[in-house]
Amino acid sequence: MNGGRPVRKHLVSLYVANNPGVINRVAQVFARRGFNIDSMVGSESHDPAFSHMNIVASGDERTLVQILKQLNRLVDVVHARDITGEDVIERELALIKVRCPPERRAEVLDIAHAFRGTVADLSETALVVQVTGRTEKVDALHRLLDRYGVVDVVRTGKVLMARGEEVT
Amino acid sequence: MAEAGGTLRCTGAQAVVRSLERQGVKHVFGLPGGAAIPLFDALVGSSIRLVQTRHEQGATHMADGFARACGEPGVVLVTSGPGATNTITGIFTAQMDSVPMVVITGQQAVGSLGMDSFQEADVSGIALPVVKHSYLVKNAADIPRVIREAFHLSRTGRPGPVLIDVPKDCSAASIEYRDDEAMRLPGYRVPDEIDGAAVEQAARLLAAARRPVLLVGHGVVISGAEAEVRAFAERMRIPVVNTLLGKGGFPETHPLSLGMLGMHGTAYANKAVADCDLIMSIGARWDDRITLDPARFCTGAVKIHVDIDPAEIGKVFAVDCAIVGDARAAVAALDRAGRPGDTADWIARVEAWRAAYPLRYDRRGGLKTQHVIDELYRLTGGRAVVVTDVGQHQMWAAQFYRTDERFHWISSGGAGTMGFGFPASIGAQLARPGELVCAIVGDGGFQMTFAELATAVTQKVPVKVIVSNNRYLGMVRQWQNLFWDNRLSGVDLAGNPDFVKLAESYGCRAFRIRRAADVRPVLEKALAYSDGPCVVDAEVVKEEDVFPMVPAGASLADMLIAPPRKGRGR
Numbered sequence: 051m052n053g054g055r056p057v058r059k060h061l062v063s064l065y066v067a068n069n070p071g072v073i074n075r076v077a078q079v080f081a082r083r084g085f086n087i088d089s090m091v092g093s094e095s096h097d098p099a100f101s102h103m104n105i106v107a108s109g110d111e112r113t114l115v116q117i118l119k120q121l122n123r124l125v126d127v128v129h130a131r132d133i134t135g136e137d138v139i140e141r142e143l144a145l146i147k148v149r150c151p152p153e154r155r156a157e158v159l160d161i162a163h164a165f166r167g168t169v170a171d172l173s174e175t176a177l178v179v180q181v182t183g184r185t186e187k188v189d190a191l192h193r194l195l196d197r198y199g200v201v202d203v204v205r206t207g208k209v210l211m212a213r214g215e216e217v218t
Numbered sequence: 219m220a221e222a223g224g225t226l227r228c229t230g231a232q233a234v235v236r237s238l239e240r241q242g243v244k245h246v247f248g249l250p251g252g253a254a255i256p257l258f259d260a261l262v263g264s265s266i267r268l269v270q271t272r273h274e275q276g277a278t279h280m281a282d283g284f285a286r287a288c289g290e291p292g293v294v295l296v297t298s299g300p301g302a303t304n305t306i307t308g309i310f311t312a313q314m315d316s317v318p319m320v321v322i323t324g325q326q327a328v329g330s331l332g333m334d335s336f337q338e339a340d341v342s343g344i345a346l347p348v349v350k351h352s353y354l355v356k357n358a359a360d361i362p363r364v365i366r367e368a369f370h371l372s373r374t375g376r377p378g379p380v381l382i383d384v385p386k387d388c389s390a391a392s393i394e395y396r397d398d399e400a401m402r403l404p405g406y407r408v409p410d411e412i413d414g415a416a417v418e419q420a421a422r423l424l425a426a427a428r429r430p431v432l433l434v435g436h437g438v439v440i441s442g443a444e445a446e447v448r449a450f451a452e453r454m455r456i457p458v459v460n461t462l463l464g465k466g467g468f469p470e471t472h473p474l475s476l477g478m479l480g481m482h483g484t485a486y487a488n489k490a491v492a493d494c495d496l497i498m499s500i501g502a503r504w505d506d507r508i509t510l511d512p513a514r515f516c517t518g519a520v521k522i523h524v525d526i527d528p529a530e531i532g533k534v535f536a537v538d539c540a541i542v543g544d545a546r547a548a549v550a551a552l553d554r555a556g557r558p559g560d561t562a563d564w565i566a567r568v569e570a571w572r573a574a575y576p577l578r579y580d581r582r583g584g585l586k587t588q589h590v591i592d593e594l595y596r597l598t599g600g601r602a603v604v605v606t607d608v609g610q611h612q613m614w615a616a617q618f619y620r621t622d623e624r625f626h627w628i629s630s631g632g633a634g635t636m637g638f639g640f641p642a643s644i645g646a647q648l649a650r651p652g653e654l655v656c657a658i659v660g661d662g663g664f665q666m667t668f669a670e671l672a673t674a675v676t677q678k679v680p681v682k683v684i685v686s687n688n689r690y691l692g693m694v695r696q697w698q699n700l701f702w703d704n705r706l707s708g709v710d711l712a713g714n715p716d717f718v719k720l721a722e723s724y725g726c727r728a729f730r731i732r733r734a735a736d737v738r739p740v741l742e743k744a745l746a747y748s749d750g751p752c753v754v755d756a757e758v759v760k761e762e763d764v765f766p767m768v769p770a771g772a773s774l775a776d777m778l779i780a781p782p783r784k785g786r787g788r
Binding site for chain 2: 070100125127129
């Protein structure tokens with residue numbers, strides 16, 4: 051499909067006009083070139099006429115360059131950049147539901163606390179841990195908790211911001 | 219409309235028409251329906267001429283032909299639901315060939331959207347992949363700004379179609395007409411400055427080249443860069459090839475012109491491109507009909523790419539030098555910077571190919587489409603605006619009707635839309651009244667949109683419609699014959715109507731060419747008739763193939779100049 055070129059995850063940051071349908075327009079550029087969108091976060095920016103979108107997508111480098119150009123060609127896209135590997139503030143929030151009878155609760159909580167996780171919900175048989183941080187940290191906690199039986203995970207996807215005074 | 223206290227109260231529909239008038243629109247192509255009644259009502263008494271069509275697809279091709287014949291956006295007005303979805307093929311056709319077009323669709327009331335209401339289609343969603351941009355109006359007061367934005371987007375930068383969906387409560391609403399609101403296009407940029415360093419680099423590469431070729435594409439025609447390209451090619455002494463849509467960007471009768479390259483290009487154009495050491499594309503996008511297998515296209519040659527759309531740079535393959543910007547400005551800058559290299563030997567070689575491998579056809583053995591086109595070229599002195607459909611006749615027209623002027627060649631290139639040619643010729647004639655417009659179509663494509671004969675007759679457009687009638691989908695038959703062991707499938711058009719009777723039933727003049735000897739006298743009669751449209755049914759031989767041909771996915775070196783030996787396949 052991609053001529054054997056290596057596939058990797060890319061982090062794309064977009065600043066778009068806050069118009070109906072803008073998500074469709076953006077998603078379509080990825081879909082047309084066979085890129086899978088792993089996560090997509092969209093939110094109104096400081097100026098409500100615009101939105102930030104952060105997209106993690108997998109595919110080869112050369113196609114991604116093409117996709118970025120096609121994204122920038124969209125009338126509603128102010129800018130689209132590949133910020134993979136750039137030094138930006140990156141956070142993700144996850145809610146992880148673990149099957150957890152009372153006798154194992156202390157053990158699970160220990161692990162959660164080691165990751166600065168908090169308890170979002172607690173019942174007789176289950177526990178929901180809320181954790182924030184870089185994607186790798188969330189992944190690590192997810193893996194550890196899976197030994198106890200993770201029932202469900204919901205993640206926000208990456209939320210990004212440039213450091214210093216630079217605007218994302 | 220009522221003027222009161224310096225402001226103007228009108229309906230949303232009247233605002234649409236008023237804004238169109240302000241954009242200089244003289245023609246609107248379309249067909250009404252329930253949700254578009256307010257919009258059509260507003261046309262009554264306006265300065266805009268409604269060209270009522272028989273089908274919405276026809277309306278879009280007419281608007282497209284209009285735009286390609288004069289450079290101004292063609293405007294389409296249709297109703298919601300099926301009326302709107304019928305425009306999609308025409309919008310796609312315009313998008314693929316960067317044609318400016320504004321399509322206004324009626325829509326159900328805002329409150330009914332998404333409710334599966336009668337004739338409600340999410341047309342702005344459906345059209346998304348094939349428009350430059352689209353709008354769904356939700357507030358009638360936005361109409362003047364939206365229309366201004368739509369025309370701006372449609373005609374600037376790389377042109378393209380823009381769709382505006384207008385719900386009927388917006389077109390019926392009463393608003394204060396204000397057209398002073400600023401455009402809101404923060405994400406829209408048109409490259410305006412040519413990068414001097416890139417121009418310098420290109421000039422150095424050109425000066426060093428011994429076997430350079432200029433590749434002229436549609437961008438030259440769109441930008442109006444013919445004079446600059448010509449001056450540049452003449453001063454630098456560089457042979458010029460053109461794409462199908464680049465016809466008119468550089469005179470094909472010019473001594474430096476090698477005509478069209480690619481799948482059915484001239485042998486000398488393809489040989490020159492296959493052997494060049496530098497190729498500079500101006501306003502073309504390395505389409506697969508010219509590069510065939512991109513990995514084997516001009517592998518040893520330096521590639522320079524001039525394009526206004528940054529997304530085209532590096533899309534097909536990496537190039538050595540890219541100049542992003544308008545073709546006219548870019549070539550003018552190059553002409554200032556360029557120093558002619560020594561191309562004398564190269565031109566001599568190219569001329570030898572031109573002499574050795576001319577385009578040819580055999581006038582014996584039945585009536586040939588090439589003969590009809592060749593004769594049409596002679597009789598019209600090459601001055602007609604030629605509009606084609608898609609298929610074999612299109613390639614023969616590109617080969618044998620040489621184009622010298624901008625806006626004189628109109629053809630669906632990227633989309634390859636059958637059914638395009640005839641309605642597009644109506645639009646072209648309306649854009650260029652008083653000029654000779656000839657549509658060259660096949661019997662297959664003509665039948666897809668011939669309902670517009672009614673439009674041609676009522677509009678009294680004197681287009682000459684020449685039907686190359688071989689009772690086949692000829693190009694597909696050619697492929698099945700050459701590459702599929704002549705296993706013909708779905709290409710025999712048994713059941714064709716009698717095109718002469720068909721045309722006459724619309725009150726249209728019609729002629730027939732049966733034999734080679736008829737060609738000249740019948741064409742003369744058709745060309746002399748100008749009291750409305752006429753149809754010429756040319757009953758050509760059934761099995762004739764277009765050559766030269768480079769098979770899809772091959773390299774230019776694999777070109778077949780003449781039919782392969784019989785036996786295989788036949």
